[in-house]
Amino acid sequence: MASSIIERFDKLSLVADGQNHADSARTILATVYPRPGKTERIIELYQPILKDGATKEPGTIQFQLFVDINPETGNEEIFTIEKFKNLEALDCISRERR
Template sequence: MNQALFVGLGVQNDSDLITNRNIINPAKMAENEAVTLIAILSPKPGKKERVVELMRKIVDGVIANEMGALQYEMFEDLKTHEICFVEKYADGAAQKFHENTQYFKESIGALVQEDLLSKDYELRFCKTLAGFQVRR
């Protein structure tokens, strides 16, 4: 991974992309365990549409190419207008595959190069405690 693309997001090296300051290191998770994460991006004023445009490229790539992505949804926080992702991968390998795709690297790189975010992104690895994903 080209770490220069991620420096503006608070990432100093490849492992920081996964072990960002405030999250659990997923390396401690079982290799075959599903990976669920929440990502939050805070666009600068007037930059939300460009951020959404770049992130839609990732969403389109995930839909077309990532069978290991079980859930990949982009939301807008109605109060803060932050862009939030809920992502679920079949396992750690599927999540690693995602962050090594060209469309991911290019879109994240553009976020940095165009200085679109007001602060470092938040990345939270989660585990399910209760509830359901889809009611049938």
């Protein structure tokens, strides 16, 4: 799935919560900058995670997706907020999504 999404955006930005303990919950804010006309397709590709992410992916506490228009560029941007039980869960999910 990840490669399908990656083919449809120009840039991805990730911000982590900066926790230092391996057992602390981890929150990631990802910003996807879709190529023109690809926003809906990217959202479609996220649907399996949105539908079942917090229940099917072990260690996932929260997964939310938002779409907004950047007022400076007029381009659509997709934001995801992902919260994981701990660093191990985040690492596991990251490997599975590749």
